[in-house]
Amino acid sequence: MNSYVDKLDEKSASGRAAWKPSRWMNMQNKADATMRYVFIISAALVAAVIFSIIVFVGMQGVKTFAGVSPWEFFFSTDWTPSAGKFGAFPFLFSTVVLTLLSVVFALPLALAGAIFTAKIAPNWMREILRPATDLFVGIPSVVYGLIGLTVIVPFIGKVVKGTGYGILPAAIILAIMIMPTILSISEDAIRSLPGRLEEASLALGATRWQTIWKVLLPAARPGILTAVILGMGRAMGETMAVFMVIGNSPQMPKSLISSTTVLTTAIVKDMGNTNYGSTWNNALFLMALLLLVISLLLILIIRVVARRSELK
Amino acid sequence: MTSKQIDRIATAVLWLAGILIIALLGWFLIRILGDGLPQLSWKFITSKPQEISAGGGVGPQLFNSFYILFLSLLLSLPIGMGAGIYLAVYAKKNGFTDLIRISVEALSSVPSIVFGLFGYLLFANLFGWKFSILGGACTLALLNLPVLVRVTEEGIRAVPASYWEASLALGSTKWQAIRKVLVPAALPTIITGITLTSGRALGESAILIYTAGLSVSRMFPDFNPMKIGETLSVHLWYVQSEALVPDAKQIAQGSAALLLIVVLVFNLLIGIPSRILQKRLTGGK
Numbered sequence: 001m002n003s004y005v006d007k008l009d010e011k012s013a014s015g016r017a018a019w020k021p022s023r024w025m026n027m028q029n030k031a032d033a034t035m036r037y038v039f040i041i042s043a044a045l046v047a048a049v050i051f052s053i054i055v056f057v058g059m060q061g062v063k064t065f066a067g068v069s070p071w072e073f074f075f076s077t078d079w080t081p082s083a084g085k086f087g088a089f090p091f092l093f094s095t096v097v098l099t100l101l102s103v104v105f106a107l108p109l110a111l112a113g114a115i116f117t118a119k120i121a122p123n124w125m126r127e128i129l130r131p132a133t134d135l136f137v138g139i140p141s142v143v144y145g146l147i148g149l150t151v152i153v154p155f156i157g158k159v160v161k162g163t164g165y166g167i168l169p170a171a172i173i174l175a176i177m178i179m180p181t182i183l184s185i186s187e188d189a190i191r192s193l194p195g196r197l198e199e200a201s202l203a204l205g206a207t208r209w210q211t212i213w214k215v216l217l218p219a220a221r222p223g224i225l226t227a228v229i230l231g232m233g234r235a236m237g238e239t240m241a242v243f244m245v246i247g248n249s250p251q252m253p254k255s256l257i258s259s260t261t262v263l264t265t266a267i268v269k270d271m272g273n274t275n276y277g278s279t280w281n282n283a284l285f286l287m288a289l290l291l292l293v294i295s296l297l298l299i300l301i302i303r304v305v306a307r308r309s310e311l312k
Numbered sequence: 313m314t315s316k317q318i319d320r321i322a323t324a325v326l327w328l329a330g331i332l333i334i335a336l337l338g339w340f341l342i343r344i345l346g347d348g349l350p351q352l353s354w355k356f357i358t359s360k361p362q363e364i365s366a367g368g369g370v371g372p373q374l375f376n377s378f379y380i381l382f383l384s385l386l387l388s389l390p391i392g393m394g395a396g397i398y399l400a401v402y403a404k405k406n407g408f409t410d411l412i413r414i415s416v417e418a419l420s421s422v423p424s425i426v427f428g429l430f431g432y433l434l435f436a437n438l439f440g441w442k443f444s445i446l447g448g449a450c451t452l453a454l455l456n457l458p459v460l461v462r463v464t465e466e467g468i469r470a471v472p473a474s475y476w477e478a479s480l481a482l483g484s485t486k487w488q489a490i491r492k493v494l495v496p497a498a499l500p501t502i503i504t505g506i507t508l509t510s511g512r513a514l515g516e517s518a519i520l521i522y523t524a525g526l527s528v529s530r531m532f533p534d535f536n537p538m539k540i541g542e543t544l545s546v547h548l549w550y551v552q553s554e555a556l557v558p559d560a561k562q563i564a565q566g567s568a569a570l571l572l573i574v575v576l577v578f579n580l581l582i583g584i585p586s587r588i589l590q591k592r593l594t595g596g597k
Contacts, residue, residue: 032488
């Protein structure tokens with residue numbers, strides 16, 4: 001990725017004539033020099049933002065350990081803040097289960113959709129599918145939550161004769177929410193494969209499906225993996241839609257349809273009841289820190305995947 | 313079963329998947345709009361909400377949604393575009409550039425509730441702004457930032473290098489070339505990016521609960537940015553899960569339909585001018 005300036009510097013070094021610039025030109029040159037700093041500063045600000053988020057949320061979160069031992073926070077299942085018990089294990093556990101389950105639900109449809117859009121759909125179908133995918137991403141999460149609350153929860157409740165709240169409806173809603181993310185990134189990965197792979201496979205007499213299954217999908221694996229990781233990140237960080245359907249009891253889930261709480265919804269639920277600076281409040285910041293660290297780790301994994309596929 | 317037959321079955325299944333995705337979206341839209349449109353009325357859209365009795369509207373919330381969006385764009389556009397221009401034009405291959413790139417990537421992966429807590433900590437507590445429209449807008453600006461950086465950089469990179477070279481060869485400074493050549497040429501991409509960001513920001517709620525608050529000013533419309541300012545999407549969540557009004561369900565359905573219409577407008581209608589602009593600039597590609 002060569003920037004314009006790199007190319008320019010090579011050329012301009014030799015050709016600078018020695019004549020006196022006018023005042024207007026001086027002004028332009030001065031503005032040019034100032035703007036360069038403005039751009040550098042705005043770029044530096046972006047970096048400053050993420051660092052201050054890590055530092056502020058981190059510092060506030062780590063204060064929790066003044067009142068609770070790390071062992072209790074990460075491994076105890078007893079979350080009774082009024083009695084000074086801060087075991088966040090149920091939230092962590094439910095977050096992991098919910099994230100994995102939603103990816104499992106979303107992946108088949110997302111991959112099928114990606115293959116369909118990239119290789120099979122005729123143009124008119126593609127013209128419908130692309131904006132449809134964008135629109136899926138555009139629908140606000142509270143609206144997804146409302147659908148979950150008014151359609152999916154009552155349906156599950158009727159089938160199993162219970163309340164219907166829990167991880168299962170949350171995973172279904174999340175699967176629909178992350179499906180377009182996985183779909184569009186996987187589609188890009190499949191379409192950006194060199195055409196010779198497909199041509200060689202077809203020339204050898206493979207059918208279209210054999211080509212897709214045995215050649216294209218394996219070759220697009222790094223891109224699909226990136227898509228899945230991004231989808232996981234989105235599922236893990238989603239708050240409002242999950243809040244509306246998961247039930248929000250601070251306990252280990254007994255089954256997929258029993259009320260429980262994940263990290264994000266625990267924060268939303270308790271933030272209003274706590275005073276800034278209390279251990280309870282700090283514990284919520286610690287949960288936010290956990291979410292932040294996990295999502296940064298996911299980004300790191302994506303970078304590693306990308307670098308490894310570049311090396312090949 | 314021969315491989316030909318398997319191929320045919322697979323094709324059918326994939327077609328089914330494509331149709332299912334579109335059907336799912338269609339069902340969503342019909343469901344939300346079908347439930348919500350009957351609740352929408354001029355009174356609902358413009359009148360103030362009620363605390364305990366039925367018949368409240370969402371006027372202030374709708375106003376706050378756009379006001380916060382506007383303020384957040386005002387804050388994030390200059391910085392986001394500045395950083396995007398830096399990455400596209402000035403950035404050399406060095407540690408600083410890598411740092412910026414990683415920061416943008418990291419920022420775009422931060423869960424929105426974490427932004428919300430950060431905003432609560434910094435703006436509401438340390439700056440002492442309490443729950444305010446300004447605090448919400450500042451926090452929302454952080455969410456917009458990485459998208460704006462990315463679209464600006466992509467847009468400018470897509471401008472042919474000859475434009476830049478020609479401008480400089482005519483004796484322009486870099487800033488003149490950026491202002492008069494690169495940014496105008498990249499405008500369609502940037503506008504599309506801003507539109508998408510706006511749609512996302514309008515629907516955002518987790519960020520705003522603990523920065524902009526859960527109730528509205530008594531005045532309407534209230535332009536004071538230090539006042540508490542609940543937005544429409546936060547209101548939808550609030551009436552559905554906490555409020556005492558008897559018609560919470562109707563208000564939630566109405567708000568959902570209203571929100572969806574706004575997002576649809578942003579996704580479809582505002583995309584059109586930038587598409588026309590693009591056609592005109594590229595000579596119809």
